Amino acid sequence: MKSRKGNVLVIDDEKHLLEVIKLGFEEDGYIVDGFYDPVKAVERFDEKDYDAVISDIRMPGMSGIEVLKYCKEQNPKVVVILITAYSSVESAIESMKAGASDYITKPFRMAELLLRLGEALKMVRIEEMNINLRSEKIKEYEFIGGSGKINEIKEKIKKVAGTDSPILILGESGTGKELVANLIHYNSKRTGKFVPVNCSAFPSELLESELFGYKKGAFTGADKDKDGLFKVANRGTLFLDEISALPIGLQPKLLRAIQTMKFIPLGGTKVEQVYVRIITATNKDIETLVEKGEFREDLYYRLNVIPIYIPPLRERKEDIPILAEFFIEKISKRLNIKKKEFSRESIEKFIEYDWKGNVRELENLIERMIVLEDSDIIDMDSIPKMSKKSEMLNTLNLEMLERQAILKALERSEGKKKKAAQLLGVHPSTLYRKLTKLNIDYT
Ligand SMILES: Nc1ncnc2c1ncn2[C@@H]1O[C@H](COP(=O)(O)OP(=O)(O)OP(=O)(O)O)[C@@H](O)[C@H]1O
Numbered sequence: 001m002k003s004r005k006g007n008v009l010v011i012d013d014e015k016h017l018l019e020v021i022k023l024g025f026e027e028d029g030y031i032v033d034g035f036y037d038p039v040k041a042v043e044r045f046d047e048k049d050y051d052a053v054i055s056d057i058r059m060p061g062m063s064g065i066e067v068l069k070y071c072k073e074q075n076p077k078v079v080v081i082l083i084t085a086y087s088s089v090e091s092a093i094e095s096m097k098a099g100a101s102d103y104i105t106k107p108f109r110m111a112e113l114l115l116r117l118g119e120a121l122k123m124v125r126i127e128e129m130n131i132n133l134r135s136e137k138i139k140e141y142e143f144i145g146g147s148g149k150i151n152e153i154k155e156k157i158k159k160v161a162g163t164d165s166p167i168l169i170l171g172e173s174g175t176g177k178e179l180v181a182n183l184i185h186y187n188s189k190r191t192g193k194f195v196p197v198n199c200s201a202f203p204s205e206l207l208e209s210e211l212f213g214y215k216k217g218a219f220t221g222a223d224k225d226k227d228g229l230f231k232v233a234n235r236g237t238l239f240l241d242e243i244s245a246l247p248i249g250l251q252p253k254l255l256r257a258i259q260t261m262k263f264i265p266l267g268g269t270k271v272e273q274v275y276v277r278i279i280t281a282t283n284k285d286i287e288t289l290v291e292k293g294e295f296r297e298d299l300y301y302r303l304n305v306i307p308i309y310i311p312p313l314r315e316r317k318e319d320i321p322i323l324a325e326f327f328i329e330k331i332s333k334r335l336n337i338k339k340k341e342f343s344r345e346s347i348e349k350f351i352e353y354d355w356k357g358n359v360r361e362l363e364n365l366i367e368r369m370i371v372l373e374d375s376d377i378i379d380m381d382s383i384p385k386m387s388k389k390s391e392m393l394n395t396l397n398l399e400m401l402e403r404q405a406i407l408k409a410l411e412r413s414e415g416k417k418k419k420a421a422q423l424l425g426v427h428p429s430t431l432y433r434k435l436t437k438l439n440i441d442y443t
Protein backbone atom coordinates (compact mmCIF):
# COMPACT_ATOMS: atom_id res chain seq x y z
CA MET A 1 0.00 0.00 0.00
CA LYS A 2 1.21 3.47 -0.80
CA SER A 3 1.02 6.17 1.79
CA ARG A 4 0.12 9.67 0.74
CA LYS A 5 3.67 10.93 1.11
CA GLY A 6 5.39 7.87 -0.30
CA ASN A 7 7.34 4.73 0.49
CA VAL A 8 10.94 5.22 1.52
CA LEU A 9 13.78 2.74 1.88
CA VAL A 10 16.54 3.86 4.24
CA ILE A 11 19.93 2.13 4.24
CA ASP A 12 22.72 2.89 6.70
CA ASP A 13 25.13 0.52 8.40
CA GLU A 14 25.23 2.80 11.46
CA LYS A 15 22.26 1.39 13.34
CA HIS A 16 21.74 4.42 15.53
CA LEU A 17 21.67 6.86 12.61
CA LEU A 18 19.39 4.49 10.71
CA GLU A 19 16.86 4.59 13.54
CA VAL A 20 17.00 8.38 13.75
CA ILE A 21 16.40 8.83 10.02
CA LYS A 22 13.67 6.21 9.95
CA LEU A 23 11.84 7.88 12.82
CA GLY A 24 12.22 11.31 11.24
CA PHE A 25 10.60 10.17 8.01
CA GLU A 26 7.84 8.28 9.83
CA GLU A 27 6.96 11.32 11.89
CA ASP A 28 6.69 13.30 8.68
CA GLY A 29 4.16 10.86 7.23
CA TYR A 30 6.26 8.52 5.08
CA ILE A 31 6.09 4.74 5.24
CA VAL A 32 9.64 3.63 5.94
CA ASP A 33 11.64 0.42 5.79
CA GLY A 34 15.12 0.57 7.28
CA PHE A 35 18.06 -1.77 6.61
CA TYR A 36 21.62 -1.70 7.89
CA ASP A 37 22.64 -4.42 5.42
CA PRO A 38 22.59 -2.96 1.86
CA VAL A 39 22.38 -6.43 0.25
CA LYS A 40 19.20 -7.21 2.18
CA ALA A 41 17.90 -3.75 1.36
CA VAL A 42 18.15 -4.17 -2.41
CA GLU A 43 16.48 -7.57 -2.11
CA ARG A 44 13.58 -5.79 -0.43
CA PHE A 45 13.68 -3.09 -3.13
CA ASP A 46 12.80 -5.76 -5.70
CA GLU A 47 9.69 -6.74 -3.78
CA LYS A 48 8.12 -3.39 -3.02
CA ASP A 49 7.24 -0.24 -4.93
CA TYR A 50 9.42 2.51 -3.41
CA ASP A 51 9.25 6.20 -4.24
CA ALA A 52 12.63 6.97 -2.71
CA VAL A 53 15.82 5.40 -1.42
CA ILE A 54 18.05 7.16 1.11
CA SER A 55 21.39 5.44 1.40
CA ASP A 56 24.76 5.93 3.07
CA ILE A 57 27.67 5.79 0.60
CA ARG A 58 30.31 3.88 2.55
CA MET A 59 28.96 0.54 3.75
CA PRO A 60 30.36 -3.01 3.96
CA GLY A 61 29.06 -5.45 1.34
CA MET A 62 27.79 -2.90 -1.15
CA SER A 63 28.49 0.79 -1.62
CA GLY A 64 25.81 3.46 -1.82
CA ILE A 65 26.80 4.12 -5.44
CA GLU A 66 26.17 0.44 -6.23
CA VAL A 67 22.81 0.63 -4.45
CA LEU A 68 21.99 3.73 -6.49
CA LYS A 69 22.91 2.13 -9.80
CA TYR A 70 20.98 -1.01 -8.97
CA CYS A 71 17.80 0.80 -7.92
CA LYS A 72 17.86 3.21 -10.88
CA GLU A 73 18.22 0.30 -13.26
CA GLN A 74 15.19 -1.40 -11.75
CA ASN A 75 13.13 1.79 -11.60
CA PRO A 76 14.48 4.89 -13.36
CA LYS A 77 11.85 7.08 -11.70
CA VAL A 78 12.87 6.29 -8.11
CA VAL A 79 14.38 9.17 -6.16
CA VAL A 80 17.75 8.32 -4.62
CA ILE A 81 19.48 10.57 -2.10
CA LEU A 82 22.95 9.57 -0.93
CA ILE A 83 24.57 10.40 2.39
CA THR A 84 28.30 11.07 2.35
CA ALA A 85 30.41 11.01 5.48
CA TYR A 86 32.70 13.87 4.49
CA SER A 87 32.02 16.63 2.11
CA SER A 88 33.93 14.77 -0.55
CA VAL A 89 33.40 16.51 -3.84
CA GLU A 90 34.38 13.41 -5.84
CA SER A 91 31.81 11.10 -4.30
CA ALA A 92 29.18 13.79 -4.64
CA ILE A 93 29.97 14.23 -8.33
CA GLU A 94 30.11 10.49 -8.84
CA SER A 95 26.72 10.01 -7.19
CA MET A 96 25.05 12.72 -9.24
CA LYS A 97 26.53 11.28 -12.43
CA ALA A 98 25.15 7.87 -11.56
CA GLY A 99 21.69 9.41 -11.34
CA ALA A 100 21.24 10.43 -7.72
CA SER A 101 18.57 13.07 -7.25
CA ASP A 102 20.59 14.71 -4.49
CA TYR A 103 23.21 14.07 -1.80
CA ILE A 104 23.63 15.27 1.74
CA THR A 105 26.74 15.50 3.92
CA LYS A 106 27.07 14.22 7.48
CA PRO A 107 26.35 15.67 9.92
CA PHE A 108 23.00 16.94 8.71
CA ARG A 109 19.71 17.98 10.24
CA MET A 110 16.68 15.80 9.68
CA ALA A 111 14.71 18.88 8.57
CA GLU A 112 17.22 19.40 5.79
CA LEU A 113 16.93 15.80 4.59
CA LEU A 114 13.12 16.02 4.66
CA LEU A 115 13.25 19.18 2.61
CA ARG A 116 15.58 17.65 0.03
CA LEU A 117 13.40 14.55 -0.30
CA GLY A 118 10.25 16.64 -0.61
CA GLU A 119 11.83 18.69 -3.41
CA ALA A 120 13.09 15.63 -5.28
CA LEU A 121 9.69 13.91 -5.11
CA LYS A 122 8.01 17.09 -6.27
CA MET A 123 10.30 17.23 -9.30
CA VAL A 124 9.44 13.63 -10.21
CA ARG A 125 5.72 14.38 -9.95
CA ILE A 126 6.02 17.52 -12.07
CA GLU A 127 7.96 15.55 -14.67
CA GLU A 128 5.25 12.83 -14.65
CA MET A 129 2.53 15.45 -15.09
CA ASN A 130 4.49 16.99 -17.95
CA ILE A 131 4.87 13.65 -19.68
CA ASN A 132 1.11 13.06 -19.41
CA LEU A 133 0.30 16.54 -20.66
CA ARG A 134 2.73 16.19 -23.55
CA SER A 135 1.35 12.87 -24.69
CA GLU A 136 -2.20 14.26 -24.52
CA LYS A 137 -1.15 17.24 -26.61
CA ILE A 138 0.66 15.05 -29.12
CA LYS A 139 -2.62 13.17 -29.62
CA GLU A 140 -4.56 16.42 -29.92
CA TYR A 141 -2.16 17.82 -32.52
CA GLU A 142 -1.97 14.79 -34.76
CA PHE A 143 -0.19 15.47 -38.05
CA ILE A 144 -2.03 13.41 -40.64
CA GLY A 145 -0.79 12.27 -44.03
CA GLY A 146 0.78 9.35 -45.79
CA SER A 147 2.80 11.13 -48.45
CA GLY A 148 6.58 10.95 -48.47
CA LYS A 149 6.71 14.68 -47.83
CA ILE A 150 4.59 14.45 -44.70
CA ASN A 151 6.57 11.49 -43.40
CA GLU A 152 9.79 13.44 -43.89
CA ILE A 153 8.36 16.32 -41.86
CA LYS A 154 7.25 13.94 -39.11
CA GLU A 155 10.79 12.55 -38.92
CA LYS A 156 12.22 16.04 -38.82
CA ILE A 157 9.88 17.08 -35.99
CA LYS A 158 11.16 14.22 -33.83
CA LYS A 159 14.76 14.97 -34.70
CA VAL A 160 14.67 18.71 -33.95
CA ALA A 161 12.35 18.62 -30.92
CA GLY A 162 15.17 17.86 -28.51
CA THR A 163 17.47 20.63 -29.77
CA ASP A 164 17.55 24.38 -29.12
CA SER A 165 18.04 25.48 -32.72
CA PRO A 166 15.67 28.09 -34.13
CA ILE A 167 13.22 26.72 -36.68
CA LEU A 168 11.57 28.53 -39.58
CA ILE A 169 8.39 26.90 -40.86
CA LEU A 170 7.41 27.83 -44.41
CA GLY A 171 4.26 27.02 -46.31
CA GLU A 172 1.10 28.46 -47.79
CA SER A 173 -1.79 29.48 -45.58
CA GLY A 174 -3.54 26.51 -44.02
CA THR A 175 -0.81 23.94 -44.60
CA GLY A 176 -0.35 23.23 -40.88
CA LYS A 177 2.52 25.49 -39.78
CA GLU A 178 1.10 26.18 -36.34
CA LEU A 179 0.28 22.50 -35.93
CA VAL A 180 3.90 21.57 -36.66
CA ALA A 181 5.16 24.24 -34.23
CA ASN A 182 2.97 22.76 -31.49
CA LEU A 183 4.21 19.27 -32.22
CA ILE A 184 7.85 20.34 -32.00
CA HIS A 185 7.18 21.82 -28.58
CA TYR A 186 5.21 18.90 -27.18
CA ASN A 187 7.73 16.38 -28.50
CA SER A 188 10.45 18.16 -26.53
CA LYS A 189 11.15 17.88 -22.83
CA ARG A 190 10.69 21.60 -22.28
CA THR A 191 8.99 22.35 -18.99
CA GLY A 192 7.73 25.79 -20.01
CA LYS A 193 4.74 26.78 -22.11
CA PHE A 194 4.09 26.96 -25.84
CA VAL A 195 3.41 30.66 -26.44
CA PRO A 196 2.14 31.73 -29.87
CA VAL A 197 2.17 35.34 -31.00
CA ASN A 198 1.00 36.66 -34.33
CA CYS A 199 3.44 39.40 -35.39
CA SER A 200 0.97 40.86 -37.88
CA ALA A 201 -1.69 41.39 -35.23
CA PHE A 202 -0.01 44.28 -33.40
CA PRO A 203 1.29 47.71 -34.35
CA SER A 204 5.04 48.06 -33.81
CA GLU A 205 5.17 49.59 -30.29
CA LEU A 206 2.54 47.26 -28.98
CA LEU A 207 4.35 44.21 -30.35
CA GLU A 208 7.53 45.35 -28.62
CA SER A 209 5.82 45.61 -25.25
CA GLU A 210 4.04 42.29 -25.85
CA LEU A 211 7.35 40.55 -26.51
CA PHE A 212 9.56 42.15 -23.91
CA GLY A 213 7.10 43.40 -21.30
CA TYR A 214 7.21 46.75 -19.49
CA LYS A 215 7.64 48.34 -16.10
CA LYS A 216 5.06 50.48 -14.39
CA GLY A 217 5.22 54.03 -15.78
CA ALA A 218 7.07 53.06 -18.96
CA PHE A 219 4.38 54.85 -20.95
CA THR A 220 0.92 56.33 -20.37
CA GLY A 221 -1.39 53.53 -19.43
CA ALA A 222 1.38 51.31 -18.01
CA ASP A 223 -0.08 51.33 -14.52
CA LYS A 224 1.64 48.13 -13.44
CA ASP A 225 4.54 45.84 -14.45
CA LYS A 226 3.75 43.37 -17.19
CA ASP A 227 5.78 40.31 -18.23
CA GLY A 228 6.60 40.01 -21.91
CA LEU A 229 5.97 36.86 -23.92
CA PHE A 230 9.70 36.04 -23.90
CA LYS A 231 9.40 35.67 -20.15
CA VAL A 232 6.06 33.88 -20.27
CA ALA A 233 7.69 31.34 -22.63
CA ASN A 234 10.73 30.82 -20.40
CA ARG A 235 11.94 27.19 -20.59
CA GLY A 236 9.31 26.68 -23.26
CA THR A 237 8.75 27.72 -26.87
CA LEU A 238 7.97 31.13 -28.33
CA PHE A 239 6.15 30.76 -31.66
CA LEU A 240 6.46 33.94 -33.72
CA ASP A 241 3.82 33.54 -36.40
CA GLU A 242 3.79 35.73 -39.53
CA ILE A 243 7.39 36.72 -38.81
CA SER A 244 7.61 38.54 -42.16
CA ALA A 245 5.27 41.16 -40.67
CA LEU A 246 7.80 42.02 -37.96
CA PRO A 247 8.42 45.79 -38.24
CA ILE A 248 11.94 46.54 -39.45
CA GLY A 249 12.54 48.83 -36.46
CA LEU A 250 11.95 45.96 -34.06
CA GLN A 251 14.16 43.48 -35.89
CA PRO A 252 17.53 44.42 -34.30
CA LYS A 253 16.05 44.10 -30.81
CA LEU A 254 14.59 40.70 -31.60
CA LEU A 255 17.89 39.54 -33.07
CA ARG A 256 19.76 40.58 -29.93
CA ALA A 257 17.22 38.91 -27.67
CA ILE A 258 17.45 35.66 -29.62
CA GLN A 259 21.25 35.68 -29.69
CA THR A 260 21.78 36.48 -26.02
CA MET A 261 18.48 35.34 -24.51
CA LYS A 262 18.68 38.59 -22.56
CA PHE A 263 16.55 41.73 -22.81
CA ILE A 264 15.40 44.71 -20.81
CA PRO A 265 11.64 45.34 -20.48
CA LEU A 266 10.39 48.75 -21.64
CA GLY A 267 11.08 51.35 -18.99
CA GLY A 268 13.19 48.88 -17.02
CA THR A 269 16.85 48.87 -16.04
CA LYS A 270 17.43 45.24 -15.08
CA VAL A 271 18.45 42.69 -17.71
CA GLU A 272 16.27 39.58 -17.76
CA GLN A 273 17.68 36.20 -18.72
CA VAL A 274 15.48 33.51 -20.28
CA TYR A 275 15.85 30.15 -22.05
CA VAL A 276 13.39 30.04 -24.90
CA ARG A 277 13.13 27.93 -28.04
CA ILE A 278 12.27 30.12 -31.01
CA ILE A 279 10.03 28.86 -33.79
CA THR A 280 8.93 31.24 -36.53
CA ALA A 281 6.57 30.80 -39.46
CA THR A 282 5.50 32.65 -42.55
CA ASN A 283 3.45 32.08 -45.69
CA LYS A 284 5.27 34.93 -47.46
CA ASP A 285 8.36 34.66 -49.61
CA ILE A 286 10.73 35.94 -46.95
CA GLU A 287 13.84 35.67 -49.15
CA THR A 288 12.39 38.27 -51.51
CA LEU A 289 11.72 40.54 -48.53
CA VAL A 290 15.38 40.14 -47.57
CA GLU A 291 16.47 41.03 -51.11
CA LYS A 292 14.24 44.11 -51.06
CA GLY A 293 15.73 45.18 -47.74
CA GLU A 294 12.42 44.80 -45.89
CA PHE A 295 13.67 42.03 -43.66
CA ARG A 296 17.13 42.05 -42.09
CA GLU A 297 19.43 39.45 -43.55
CA ASP A 298 21.22 38.77 -40.24
CA LEU A 299 17.91 38.09 -38.51
CA TYR A 300 16.75 35.88 -41.37
CA TYR A 301 19.88 33.71 -41.08
CA ARG A 302 19.50 33.52 -37.32
CA LEU A 303 15.87 32.34 -37.63
CA ASN A 304 16.43 30.01 -40.56
CA VAL A 305 18.81 27.59 -38.85
CA ILE A 306 16.45 24.68 -39.50
CA PRO A 307 13.86 25.32 -42.23
CA ILE A 308 10.77 23.13 -42.48
CA TYR A 309 8.78 23.51 -45.66
CA ILE A 310 5.22 22.17 -45.79
CA PRO A 311 4.12 21.73 -49.40
CA PRO A 312 0.63 22.81 -50.48
CA LEU A 313 -2.05 20.13 -50.42
CA ARG A 314 -2.36 20.05 -54.22
CA GLU A 315 1.24 18.81 -54.40
CA ARG A 316 0.56 15.84 -52.16
CA LYS A 317 -2.79 14.61 -53.33
CA GLU A 318 -2.41 11.19 -51.75
CA ASP A 319 -2.91 12.94 -48.39
CA ILE A 320 -6.38 14.21 -49.38
CA PRO A 321 -8.44 11.04 -48.84
CA ILE A 322 -6.60 10.33 -45.57
CA LEU A 323 -7.21 13.86 -44.30
CA ALA A 324 -10.86 13.78 -45.43
CA GLU A 325 -11.42 10.56 -43.49
CA PHE A 326 -9.61 11.98 -40.46
CA PHE A 327 -11.69 15.17 -40.43
CA ILE A 328 -15.04 13.48 -40.98
CA GLU A 329 -14.31 11.25 -38.00
CA LYS A 330 -13.00 14.06 -35.81
CA ILE A 331 -15.71 16.60 -36.65
CA SER A 332 -18.58 14.08 -36.36
CA LYS A 333 -17.28 13.18 -32.92
CA ARG A 334 -17.01 16.82 -31.91
CA LEU A 335 -20.49 17.69 -33.20
CA ASN A 336 -21.86 14.44 -31.81
CA ILE A 337 -23.32 13.45 -35.18
CA LYS A 338 -23.40 9.95 -36.66
CA LYS A 339 -20.43 9.55 -38.97
CA LYS A 340 -21.31 9.99 -42.64
CA GLU A 341 -19.56 8.44 -45.63
CA PHE A 342 -18.18 10.15 -48.69
CA SER A 343 -19.44 9.05 -52.08
CA ARG A 344 -16.72 7.94 -54.47
CA GLU A 345 -17.31 10.95 -56.70
CA SER A 346 -16.92 13.39 -53.86
CA ILE A 347 -13.53 11.94 -52.93
CA GLU A 348 -12.51 12.09 -56.59
CA LYS A 349 -13.50 15.75 -56.73
CA PHE A 350 -11.54 16.39 -53.58
CA ILE A 351 -8.47 14.91 -55.19
CA GLU A 352 -8.87 17.00 -58.31
CA TYR A 353 -9.58 20.27 -56.58
CA ASP A 354 -6.67 22.66 -56.07
CA TRP A 355 -7.26 23.66 -52.40
CA LYS A 356 -5.90 27.19 -52.38
CA GLY A 357 -6.72 27.31 -48.65
CA ASN A 358 -5.00 23.95 -48.17
CA VAL A 359 -5.86 21.72 -45.21
CA ARG A 360 -7.82 24.46 -43.46
CA GLU A 361 -10.11 24.79 -46.48
CA LEU A 362 -10.61 21.01 -46.57
CA GLU A 363 -11.36 20.90 -42.86
CA ASN A 364 -13.86 23.77 -43.05
CA LEU A 365 -15.55 22.37 -46.13
CA ILE A 366 -16.01 18.97 -44.51
CA GLU A 367 -17.51 20.58 -41.45
CA ARG A 368 -19.93 22.51 -43.64
CA MET A 369 -20.89 19.36 -45.52
CA ILE A 370 -21.44 17.35 -42.36
CA VAL A 371 -23.73 20.04 -41.02
CA LEU A 372 -25.66 20.70 -44.25
CA GLU A 373 -26.06 17.15 -45.57
CA ASP A 374 -29.14 15.33 -44.29
CA SER A 375 -28.43 11.88 -45.68
CA ASP A 376 -25.69 9.50 -44.55
CA ILE A 377 -23.76 9.89 -47.76
CA ILE A 378 -21.83 13.02 -48.58
CA ASP A 379 -22.21 13.54 -52.26
CA MET A 380 -21.24 16.18 -54.78
CA ASP A 381 -24.59 17.94 -54.24
CA SER A 382 -23.41 18.71 -50.72
CA ILE A 383 -20.49 20.64 -52.16
CA PRO A 384 -22.10 23.44 -54.16
CA LYS A 385 -18.89 25.39 -54.39
CA MET A 386 -16.87 22.56 -55.82
CA SER A 387 -19.34 21.26 -58.35
CA LYS A 388 -18.84 24.38 -60.43
CA LYS A 389 -16.97 23.34 -63.55
CA SER A 390 -14.90 26.48 -63.84
CA GLU A 391 -13.25 25.74 -60.55
CA MET A 392 -12.43 22.20 -61.53
CA LEU A 393 -10.82 22.93 -64.86
CA ASN A 394 -8.49 25.75 -63.95
CA THR A 395 -5.46 23.52 -64.08
CA LEU A 396 -2.65 22.96 -66.50
CA ASN A 397 -1.20 20.25 -64.34
CA LEU A 398 -0.77 17.25 -66.64
CA GLU A 399 -1.45 14.63 -64.04
CA MET A 400 -4.65 16.39 -63.10
CA LEU A 401 -5.79 16.79 -66.70
CA GLU A 402 -5.10 13.10 -67.18
CA ARG A 403 -7.15 12.25 -64.12
CA GLN A 404 -10.01 14.40 -65.35
CA ALA A 405 -9.93 12.89 -68.84
CA ILE A 406 -9.96 9.36 -67.44
CA LEU A 407 -12.84 10.10 -65.09
CA LYS A 408 -14.83 11.72 -67.88
CA ALA A 409 -14.22 8.74 -70.17
CA LEU A 410 -15.29 6.32 -67.46
CA GLU A 411 -18.39 8.36 -66.88
CA ARG A 412 -19.33 8.31 -70.56
CA SER A 413 -18.63 4.61 -70.94
CA GLU A 414 -20.63 3.94 -67.79
CA GLY A 415 -17.65 2.36 -66.13
CA LYS A 416 -16.75 0.02 -69.01
CA LYS A 417 -12.98 0.18 -69.11
CA LYS A 418 -12.52 -1.17 -72.61
CA LYS A 419 -14.80 1.49 -74.03
CA ALA A 420 -13.23 4.18 -71.88
CA ALA A 421 -9.80 3.19 -73.19
CA GLN A 422 -11.15 3.50 -76.72
CA LEU A 423 -12.46 6.99 -76.00
CA LEU A 424 -9.08 7.93 -74.57
CA GLY A 425 -7.27 6.45 -77.54
CA VAL A 426 -5.14 4.12 -75.47
CA HIS A 427 -4.84 0.37 -74.99
CA PRO A 428 -6.94 -0.97 -72.06
CA SER A 429 -3.73 -2.11 -70.30
CA THR A 430 -2.52 1.49 -70.36
CA LEU A 431 -5.77 2.59 -68.76
CA TYR A 432 -5.47 -0.06 -66.03
CA ARG A 433 -1.91 1.05 -65.30
CA LYS A 434 -2.99 4.66 -65.04
CA LEU A 435 -5.94 3.81 -62.77
CA THR A 436 -3.50 2.17 -60.37
CA LYS A 437 -0.95 4.92 -60.64
CA LEU A 438 -3.48 7.70 -60.06
CA ASN A 439 -5.18 5.69 -57.36
CA ILE A 440 -8.56 5.87 -59.08
CA ASP A 441 -10.90 3.29 -57.61
CA TYR A 442 -13.53 2.94 -60.33
CA THR A 443 -15.39 -0.36 -60.11
N1 LIG B 1 -1.43 17.34 -41.76
C1 LIG B 1 -2.46 17.74 -41.00
N2 LIG B 1 -3.13 16.85 -40.23
C2 LIG B 1 -4.17 17.26 -39.47
N3 LIG B 1 -4.62 18.51 -39.41
C3 LIG B 1 -4.00 19.44 -40.14
C4 LIG B 1 -2.88 19.11 -40.97
N4 LIG B 1 -2.44 20.24 -41.58
C5 LIG B 1 -3.25 21.22 -41.16
N5 LIG B 1 -4.19 20.76 -40.29
C6 LIG B 1 -5.28 21.54 -39.68
O1 LIG B 1 -5.60 22.59 -40.58
C7 LIG B 1 -5.87 23.80 -39.89
C8 LIG B 1 -4.91 24.86 -40.35
O2 LIG B 1 -3.59 24.57 -39.89
P1 LIG B 1 -2.62 25.69 -39.27
O3 LIG B 1 -3.39 26.70 -38.51
O4 LIG B 1 -1.51 25.00 -38.57
O5 LIG B 1 -2.12 26.33 -40.65
P2 LIG B 1 -1.07 27.49 -40.92
O6 LIG B 1 -0.07 26.96 -41.87
O7 LIG B 1 -0.57 28.01 -39.61
O8 LIG B 1 -1.94 28.58 -41.66
P3 LIG B 1 -1.80 30.20 -41.73
O9 LIG B 1 -0.59 30.50 -42.58
O10 LIG B 1 -3.06 30.65 -42.39
O11 LIG B 1 -1.65 30.67 -40.34
C9 LIG B 1 -5.74 23.48 -38.41
O12 LIG B 1 -7.00 23.18 -37.89
C10 LIG B 1 -4.85 22.25 -38.40
O13 LIG B 1 -5.09 21.47 -37.26
Ligand SMILES: [Mg+2]
Pocket (backbone or CB within 6 Å): 177, 178, 241
Ligand atom coordinates in the same frame (compact mmCIF):
# COMPACT_ATOMS: atom_id res chain seq x y z
MG1 LIG C 1 -0.84 29.86 -38.75
